[in-house]
Amino acid sequence: MPACLRRGAGGLLLATCGLLLAAVPAWADLRLCNLTPSKVGIALGYRDPQGWVTEGWWDLAPKGCETLLRGSLAARFYYVFAVDYTRGGEWSGRSLMCTRDSEFTIRGVEDCLARGYDRNGFFEVDTGEQKSWTIQLSDPNQPVAPQP
Numbered sequence: 001m002p003a004c005l006r007r008g009a010g011g012l013l014l015a016t017c018g019l020l021l022a023a024v025p026a027w028a029d030l031r032l033c034n035l036t037p038s039k040v041g042i043a044l045g046y047r048d049p050q051g052w053v054t055e056g057w058w059d060l061a062p063k064g065c066e067t068l069l070r071g072s073l074a075a076r077f078y079y080v081f082a083v084d085y086t087r088g089g090e091w092s093g094r095s096l097m098c099t100r101d102s103e104f105t106i107r108g109v110e111d112c113l114a115r116g117y118d119r120n121g122f123f124e125v126d127t128g129e130q131k132s133w134t135i136q137l138s139d140p141n142q143p144v145a146p147q148p
Contacts, residue, residue: 028132030069030078034060035138038086044068045079045097045109045122052109054097054122056081065134072131079122082137091137093123 034040043056046069058066081099082091098112099120112119127133 028072029067030073030127030132031065031067031134032058032060032080033065033134033136034062035136036084037062038084040137041083041085042066042068043081043097043099043120043122045081045095046077047075051107052097054079054099054104054106054109056099056104057102059085060137062086073127073129073133076127076129078125078127078133078135080125080135081120081122090120091123092121095122095124096120097122 030044032042039062040060041056042058042060043054044058045052045054047053055068058068060066079093079095079097080091081093081097084090096112096119097109098106098115098117100106100117104117106117108115125133125135
């Protein structure tokens with residue numbers, strides 16, 4: 001048993017133990033932070049061992065962050081489509097993937113409309129093969145600045 005958890009160790013040592021535990025590195029994740037003053041909706045596209053997947057919607061409050069995928073990243077590229085619920089507009093790109101209006105997990109990016117889904121353009125996020133990454137959504141008039 002660690003000294004800080006032994007009977008009679010005292011409050012000071014218990015607090016020191018908490019600081020040591022807090023210094024352990026966090027799990028690797030894919031996170032997205034909304035740096036805008038608007039509420040936004042997020043859809044994510046990525047490739048897993050079975051093929052392409054799109055998922056949505058995560059609702060992010062203004063200035064809020066959300067973990068989209070937990071654990072070490074398995075791919076270099078991820079794809080994001082975001083909608084500004086407050087002011088209108090979107091963050092999009094050239095990579096066409098399937099979405100729908102309500103919560104979804106969709107396998108495959110082909111024949112979206114024929115399969116009854118919507119099709120939207122996602123922007124590419126290059127993680128540089130990092131195991132953890134945070135995407136930052138900024139004002140639609142400014143470029144999106146992904147950061148490790």
